Amino acid sequence: MKFFIDTANLEQIKQAEDLGVLDGVTTNPSLMAKEGITGQENILKHYVNICNSVSGDVSAEVIAVDFEGIVKEGEALAELHPQIVVKVPMIPEGIKAIRYFSNKGIKTNCTLIFSSGQALLAAKAGATYVSPFIGRLDDISQDGIFLIEEIRHIYDNYAFETEILAASVRHPMHIINCAKVGADVMTGPLSAIIALSKHPLTDSGLEKFLADHKKGN
Numbered sequence: 001m002k003f004f005i006d007t008a009n010l011e012q013i014k015q016a017e018d019l020g021v022l023d024g025v026t027t028n029p030s031l032m033a034k035e036g037i038t039g040q041e042n043i044l045k046h047y048v049n050i051c052n053s054v055s056g057d058v059s060a061e062v063i064a065v066d067f068e069g070i071v072k073e074g075e076a077l078a079e080l081h082p083q084i085v086v087k088v089p090m091i092p093e094g095i096k097a098i099r100y101f102s103n104k105g106i107k108t109n110c111t112l113i114f115s116s117g118q119a120l121l122a123a124k125a126g127a128t129y130v131s132p133f134i135g136r137l138d139d140i141s142q143d144g145i146f147l148i149e150e151i152r153h154i155y156d157n158y159a160f161e162t163e164i165l166a167a168s169v170r171h172p173m174h175i176i177n178c179a180k181v182g183a184d185v186m187t188g189p190l191s192a193i194i195a196l197s198k199h200p201l202t203d204s205g206l207e208k209f210l211a212d213h214k215k216g217n
Contacts, residue, residue: 001181004187008032011188024056026187051081059109061087061111070097085109092117095125102126116150123162135168145177152182172196
């Protein structure tokens with residue numbers, strides 16, 4: 001399973017990269033604004049800075065919702081850096097744009113996926129990634145992990161190459177459960193990734209080991 005971090009914060013990206021487990025980044029204008037990055041020129045520059053901070057794919061989101069606008073924005077984003085993946089919304093115009101980008105060899109991430117039917121359409125159009133938002137489904141008492149499982153089953157049936165990128169990951173059990181059902185990628189906060197390393201028995205065991213070592217000296 002690949003680990004992406006969902007942020008526009010360069011320090012958090014560096015921390016994740018330093019762990020040695022980071023495979024890519026997902027971000028969007030909302031996350032940019034959270035870091036105080038506004039204005040198209042500054043946003044585009046920051047996308048490049050993120051790409052220069054990691055070795056993997058970096059999803060950059062379009063704002064347009066019409067085919068021509070999505071294509072124009074997506075091509076501009078793709079030209080910024082070879083690692084850019086154009087994030088396109090799951091709407092009919094977005095599906096058309098994903099097919100266009102796929103034919104041009106431009107990587108895409110179909111975002112705002114909430115059903116297996118949407119994921120099937122995106123794969124048929126040639127999306128590089130689909131992003132089911134499991135946390136948001138959990139918020140309305142639907143099973144986000146079950147959706148990942150459904151998409152995995154469908155993709156395996158037809159050998160689709162589209163990767164399942166579990167998005168809206170909130171905590172470490174989301175990551176574990178996504179890994180169990182075969183998500184290709186997860187994207188979430190740094191805190192959820194670091195939390196995977198924590199266990200009370202590890203802490204108490206290390207504390208005892210260090211205490212015994214101190215006694216021996």
